[in-house]
Amino acid sequence: MIVTRFVALACLSILLIPHLAGQQEASASPGVSPIEASTISLKPMATDSAGAILEIPNVFSPNGDQVNDYFEVSTDGTTVYEFSVFTRTGTRIYHSLSPRIFWDGKSLEGIELREGTYYYVIEEDGGPNPFKKAGFMYLYR
Numbered sequence: 001m002i003v004t005r006f007v008a009l010a011c012l013s014i015l016l017i018p019h020l021a022g023q024q025e026a027s028a029s030p031g032v033s034p035i036e037a038s039t040i041s042l043k044p045m046a047t048d049s050a051g052a053i054l055e056i057p058n059v060f061s062p063n064g065d066q067v068n069d070y071f072e073v074s075t076d077g078t079t080v081y082e083f084s085v086f087t088r089t090g091t092r093i094y095h096s097l098s099p100r101i102f103w104d105g106k107s108l109e110g111i112e113l114r115e116g117t118y119y120y121v122i123e124e125d126g127g128p129n130p131f132k133k134a135g136f137m138y139l140y141r
Helices: 002-020
Strands: 071-073 081-086 092-098 101-103 116-124 132-139
Touching: 081 101, 092 101
Parallel strands: none
Antiparallel strands: 071 101, 081 092, 081 116, 116 132
16 A cells, blocks of 8 residues: 555656646747747847937946956936945945946945945936936946
């Protein structure tokens, strides 16, 4: 009796667990090749009210190696943005009002900040429908 239950439980687990865990074989849709099914469409991270695409990084490393030393968002240079950086506790540590969205990992006093997660807010200055974007970035040293 115990052996029968064990065999039944083993067969049931072999048949059902992969299905419940989402590991069953996927049947291909007719007319769709695996390459077509795995195509990913990338969208810009943000678009301001003038239609400029803003690609906002989520990581930078101001360590002097000339690679990703700045948190910088390319802009068209005509729109003025208010850019603020906050600690995880909500203390504003950096602020600028400029057509350039740029941060070197230092506080307003020029002190290098420690490695960690920071919160940013980018707001378009003026305009009838101002652009706003907020998110997190990680500073590596």
